[in-house]
Amino acid sequence: MLKLLTALAAAAVLPAPATVRAETPDSLRRPVTSTYSVEAGGSRMFDTYLSPLRYDGVRVGLSGEWQKMMPASPRHLLMQMDASISSAFDRNPARSTTMYDFTAHFAWGMLYTLRFSDAWSAGFGGTVGFTAGAAYLPVNGNNPANADVDVMLSLRAQGAYRFTLWGRSFTLRDCVTLPAVGAMFSPEFGESYYEIYLGNSSGLAHAAWWGNHFCIDNRLSLTFPLAGRQVTAGYRFSYASRWVNNLSSRRVSHSFTIGLTLGPQNPGVR
DSSP, rough: OOHHHHHHHHHHSSSOOHHHTTTSSSHSOOOOEEEEEEEEEEEEEEEEESSEEHHHHHHHHEEEEEEEEESSSSTEEEEEEEEEEEEEEETTSSSSSSEEEEEEEEEEEEEEEEEESSSSSEEEEEEEEEEEEEEEEESSSSSSSSEEEEEEEEEEEEEEEEEEEETEEEEEEEEEEEEEEEEEEOTTTTOOOHHTTTOOOTTTHHHHHTTTTTEEEEOOOOOOOOTTTTEEEEEEEEEEEEEETEEEEEEEEEEEEEEEEEEEOOOOOO
């Protein structure tokens, strides 16, 4: 009788194996891969609203990226989010003055991934992104700053290759984002922000496409284990240009990136 009571008590307290599997958190079955990075490199800026000259210097920034396979199609559908903030300090050709730039960006997207083998994978899809920033030139008394704001639908493609070296797992990845269509902000040629403040707000929003707003963001990275951590190091190329209202601007940067990756090295290769 004692043995029977003990067995019944154990059955009441301990969940069945099937119940344990059913209650496994979704974050454990489809974990999130997070990468947090710092970047630094060369910068070039050109903004005819502020100056006809080209400025060059350095750009520094912080970025984060989050990836997760989706429950609707856990083998193919990959959700991505990425956010970044960066600042540039560029000087004119005479090195007599500095143009400052601050840019913040956030994007959300979905990729359809294909696994060609245990090592190779590729993904294709799109993102919706928002960029807000401003360039500031102190020597311009009446118009010292110009805003850079847009909302864009972008195409995105990435490829990844996982390999083993010296008994350790490495992942080489390249991700390219190409904004396609959307909307952007721009004042009229010769229009000051004080006039906008006084109520002259018509004609500030413009359709954006490859003909007047061409951008590309290319991130090449290598993830590898180091001192018990997953380190991601790489190179980032960013190019953003626009032409509207007879005003032209261009921001170009080449940056070295390094950061930490938490979770699987690349969910598209698992």
